[in-house]
Amino acid sequence: MPEDLSAAVSAARTSDRTDKRPSEVRGGAQSKRLLLLCVSVPSFMINLDGNIVAVSLPSIGRALHADFAAIEWVISAYTLTFAALVMPAGALADRYGRKRILVVGLAVFTLASFLCGAAPTAVILNAARAMQGVGAALLLSAALALLSKEFQGAERAPAFAFWGSVIGIAITLGPLVGGVLTQTLGWEWAFYVNVPVGIVMIALSVRAVPESRDPDSAKVDVAGAGSFAAALFLLTFALISGNHRGWSDPLVVATLSVSVILFIVFGLVETHQARPMLDLSFFRLPTYVGANLAGLTYAAALLTMLTYIPLYFQGGMNVSPTTAGLMMVPMALPLFIVPRLVARYLTHWMTGRALLALGLTFVSIGLFALSALASAFAPGPMLIAMAIAGIGAGILNGETAKVGLSVIPPARAGMAAGVGGTVRFAGIVLGFAGLGAILFERISAFLDAAPIGPRGRDLSSASTFIASGDLSAAARLPGTSVALAHAGFAAGYQTLFAVAAVIALAGAMSSLWLIEAVAPSRRGTESDEIIPEFE
Structure with a gap:
């Protein structure tokens, strides 16, 4: 059993030990173990799917004859419905039962994954991706609400650390699995892989998850x-x-x-x-605002890179999907390792404010380094820069949710989890679309300023091909050469990385300014002391 899961179960065993027989204690520990898996694996599925798809995008574009805008919608259709619905999904979980909404979300996500793999056109794929986002919103909001409700006091820190580590595993495996599946079985299997996992999790959740709801919840x-x-x-x-x-x-x-x-x-x-659905009174709490801003900037600056960097490798360096997946490991692996180290060594002597600011600072440094290296197409130094950004992401991954939920009463856990999920995926949606706009505009400006380059309709077409990573198609257009396409591609990504770095740095500064410096010994163990106004 992973150490974080063991710690959470140990804490649960200790809290349940008073006046109970040994068999009851063992049963309680096993129930906690299964519950923790049931709320963590759905997050694993969501993140695995996102990172598998990122590596598969060029292959999807070629197979379905999709341009840059259609490729953007493969990501945006999913994250948009996710971000738009995860907050009302939290309200649904509070009202109708968190277990019920978790199971429904798993069923919708699993069915949509099958439809994505079977999609014959980009339009149908994007519609199925939107359906996938609906399922993801339901299951994630319910999972986080259950995590916050069922793990209190000393159980909370190791439980959230395990949850963060599971997400790290998904992000680590995503590029590798995506590259191998796309290159060997086809891009469709980037979606089909969710189907058996979803079926197993539905069966396990029905058996192992206790039902809970907010008794004061109102209509949706x-x-x-x-x-x-x-x-x-x-x-x-x-x-x-x-x-x-x-x-x-x-x-x-x-x-x-x-x-x-x-x-x-x-x-x-x-x-x-x-x-x-959104209790605006919570935004009077500076810690809650600061934690959500940290989640927003983390998503916009770093999580979007899990899509853009594989496009950079496959377009600028002309590597295979499998190689691109392997090259993502230095950024993805820390998301598995670092949360465990943070839970063991840092949460006991560093405040949540310090950890969020530190993580965003690491992300900013890594992205600034990527910006400086973008035009060189030098994989070695870029992998080091990616590892630095990945270390920051590992610090942030479970900590943003934990700090935000620490000041929210348990009865509103579904609502608060929905807000946190909305903020994170709104950050991905807006960051991905906004950075895509910056990438496209920078490439267009570079080509337009070239002494000899494409003009008019050819300029727009060349910019579209280059932004999507299809440099060979761009080079065949009048006025565009291979060298010019590569230079424009590098200029676009240099600006994209720099803007993302500034976003992360702004998030670090807002964390230091807004989040309360709660003593480490109080975080996640005595949340009632932090929120007396809700008692």
Whole structure:
């Protein structure tokens, strides 16, 4: 049994030992072990799927004849529905039962994974990816709510450390498994691999997970969920469409404007709810705000790189999917190792504020180094820079959720878990679309400034091919050579990495400014002392 899981179970055994027979203690420990697996493996599936798909994107694009915008939607259709629905899914879990929503989410995710693998066109694939996001939102919000509800006091730190390590395993294996599956069996198996895991987890969850709900939960906030989902969809649509239609295009401007209006409507709706989907009063807590900003910047700056860096390797260095997956290991492996080291050596003497700031600083340093190295296409130094960023990600992976939930009453665990998931995946959606816009614009500006280069429609086509990593197709267009395509590709990624580094640095500064410096001995063990106003 992994050490983090062993520690969590040991803590549970100790807390359950008073006035109980040995057989009852053993049964309680086994139940806790199964429960921890049931809430961690769904997160494993979500992260494994995302990282498998990242390595498979070039193959998907070629097989389905998809351009850069369609490739963006393979990621965005999933993360958008995830980000838009994970918060109302948390409210559903609180109201109708966290176990029930977990099982429903697993079923939807598993079915959608099969449909993704069987998709004959990019449109159908993206629709199935959106369905996958619905299932992921349901299962993740329920899983985090169960984790927060069932593991209290001394159990919480090792439980969250195990959860973070499981995510690290998924992120570590994702590029490797994705590369091997794509190169040997085809990109479809990047989705089919979820089907047997999902079936097993449904059966285990039905047996091992206890039901729990918030007794004070109200009806689902349909108006809030609808306005938030529509606002986030329109914002993402505008960011992706702006690359191709132009930022002054009337449709893009109108979409952005309506998105802003809908976000305002969402805020107004939530202030008039007796039991809101998003309890805005929690945002009076600086620690909660700081932890969510850390999660947002971590997702936008680093988690998006798990998609962009494989594209860089396959496009700029012309490596195979398997090789690209292997080259992701220095960034991905720390997400498995570091959370365990943090739980064992750092949480006892470093505050949550210090850990989040430290993790984001490591991410920023690694990304700045990648920016400096982007034009050299030198794999050795880049792998070192990736490892530095990965160490920071390993510190952040479980810590952002733990710090945020530490100031929330257990009865609102579903809502708080939904907010945390929404923030993280909204960061991926907006970061991926925003960085994609920056990548496309930088490549276009570079090609436009070249003394001899593509012009007009050829410029737009060349920029699209280069941004998607298909440099050979770009080089066949009038005015574009292989050397110019590589130079434009490097310039685009140099800017992309630099902007992501600035985002991470801003997150580190906001963590130091907002998060309360709670003593390490209190974190996750005496949360009632931190939130007397909710008692």
